[in-house]
Amino acid sequence: MSRYLAGIFALLLAVPAMAQSPSYSFVQANYQEVDLDVGGGLDVDGDGWGLGGSVEFGQSFFGYLSYSDIGFDFSVDLTQLQVGLGWFTEVSQSTSVFARVGYLQAEVDVPGLGSEDESGYGVGVGIRSNVTDLIELYGEIAYSDLGDGADTTAFGGGIFFNITDMFAVGLGASTDDDVTSYGVNARLYFGN
Secondary structure, eight states, X not given: OHHHHHHHHHHHHHSOOOSOOOOSOEEEEEEEEEEEEEETTEEEEEEEEEEEEXXXXXXXXXXXXXXXXXEEGGGOEEEXXXXXXXXXXXXXXXXXXXXXXXXXXXXXXETTTEEEEEEEXXXXXXXXXXXXXXXXXXXXXXXXXXXXXXXXXXXXXXXXXXXXXXXXXXXXXXXXXXXXEEEEEEEEEOOO
């Protein structure tokens, strides 16, 4: 998987500059499907929604916030919150690389058993590129640690279609050892 992402990064860097560098000031909503491998050949499916956003400040920094609520089989609910800071730099007219670090909180609610929550941190590095005025591609490698051995490295990526200068829709996917998710996104840019 890491060679696959490295290939995407190299391709994005090799594409001639045709558009502006991606904006880090936006709000977005998403719907996602999640497949959780709980071991012993048992998979648990879920789906849900998320809200998030990012805002640029200074010359090359951004703050971000996201919240998601996923309902799994057997009425199990998972809510997640992320808040943090990031840094980005342009590597071409239409491509930027970024790094981020943030606080994570997750809560699982199981009917009849109550809820359990954990908090920790996450870091990530990635690349975003407007390969044309209409298409943005992105990829990221992210590590998260919620304590008690609940750490994971995930690989994600996707595409956004810029409907207007301010509005885009997209498809994305992410995978780690136990979780695979994919979804659709709607994004509204501001401050451009």
